[in-house]
Amino acid sequence: MSIGSDIREKARQVGQTQGERGTFWSSDLIPYVLSTSDALVIILASIGGGLVYHLVAGSPVPNLLPCCAVGLMAAFIHILRMSGMGYYDLPDSAKPGVEITGILVCWFSTGVLLAFFAFLLKIGGDYSRGAFFAFYLVTPIGLLAVRKATKTHLASAVDRGGIRRRDAVLVGDRNELVALAPRDRLALFGATDVKEFRLSSEIDSEHRSAADEAVFDQLGAFVRRNNCREVLLVLPWNDDARIEFARDKVKNLPVSSRLLPDRHVRSLSNFVSSARQRVLAIEIQRAPLSAIERVVKRAMDILVAGPALFALLPIFVLTAVAIKLDSSGPVIFRQRRKGFNGKEFVMLKFRTMRVQEDGPVVVQATREDPRVTSIGRFLRATSIDELPQLLNVLRGEMSLIGPRPHALAHDSYFEKILEDYAFRHHVKPGLTGWAQCNGSRGATPTVEHIAERVKLDLWYVNNWSLWLDVQILIKTIFEVARKRNAY
Secondary structure: OOHHHHHHHHHHHHHHHHHHHOOOEEOOOHHHHHHHHHHHHHHHHHHHHHHHHHHHHOOOOOOOHHHHHHHHHHHHHHHHHHHHOOOOOOOHHHOOOOOHHHHHHHHHHHHHHHHHHHHHHOOHHHOOHHHHHHHHHHHHHHHHHHHHHHHHHHHHHHHOOOEEEEEEEEEEOHHHHHOOOHHHHHHHHOOOEEEEEEOOOOOOHHHHHHHHHHHHHHHHHHHHHHOOOEEEEEOOOOOHHHHHHHHHHHOOOOOEEEEOOOHHHHHHHOOOOOOOOOOOOEEEEOOOOOHHHHHHHHHHHHHHHHHHHHHOHHHHHHHHHHHHHHOOOOOEEEEEEEOHHHOEEEEEEEOOEOOOOOOOOOOOOOOOOOOEOHHHHHHHHHOHHHOOHHHHHHOOOOEEEOOOOOEHHHHHHHHHHOOOHHHHHHOOOEEEOOOHHHOOOOOOOOHHHHHHHHHHHHHHHHOOOHHHHHHHHHHHHHHHHHOOOOO
């Protein structure tokens, strides 16, 4: 390492030490803190404006409920509009310079909208025009003052390395990582303190590849353990081999991935000079589902699986009795599968075989398989054996719709022969899926069969929508009735 790099490394370590002594800001919470501050300013200004106006006018103190209602409506409109412009997001909220013009334009246009709604809803008689005028003039002063105060505090946090981001990790070349100053880090990914994974500085290509492999193994374990959502690559843009290697490794993780500008590109663009300038970064891989989409999908799982489990309880009881009368052994068959992000879980099924395989060798069922019990043939043909997985759905291990999980032994084999197989783990496995309602159901005896299923699963991952899930649920009913490949 050069002398300059050594100095920068020591400076970075000092900054981290100072950050550990001070208060840390979580980058996830900053937008909520800033928007809440603006909301309080607007609501208090509305109440205060009404009180001051009536005291100055010598009239009795009015009912403050209309003032609160107007303040809440104004706060909602203002915050909604400013959020749409990225006003509360890092790194914009921590860049120097208060956005005076943007705040004033947004606030005064908010006032125009409020006046329009007041006329439309005929609430002018309940709220004094003088109180509204005072509120209208006082609020921007408070908004500008709060913005200045928060920017000053955030700038101090940046200087001491006190803005953390827990949903992202940095991985890259040692020198490139050291060269990222706190302001660089803030402009590039909205935080100054992010978990780093440094790749090898070995000159020998074989040793370097082996060391990098180990680093990415550690990275994958950390991402899965901490539920990270983004991997940021910090590599020289002229190192094609390493960029391609990193890209191949990251694709096994259900995260978004960006290649950040290297030192040379940053020096050319001077990207920190402008408070509103957007930073160039290349998207290597997008996240399969956004946070809102994950919430919507999870809500659907709970709203459908919960009532379904209750309604199907008589079928559960009758099935359990039939299994016990037909053959010896447990009612529920448990087998380890890989779920979202490759995490293992125990999948539940009604037992349909005389064997219970869950090891390095699992033999798939075939037509007229002697291992299948008499009642098991009926359960498999009607897919009743899959119903206990509603419990997996409620526990959050599975979803109603998604790629069907395979036994661990099959996963290990398929990952070796199909390059894109790991992408199936970018969403939760499903009780049913796009592949199953398009005929790719049951055993996968050849590479062509599993390749077709993977193709359909990846199409689902890349084209997810709530309406698509509803369509798959409906199509699954007809597919079960057809009994294709069910044995």
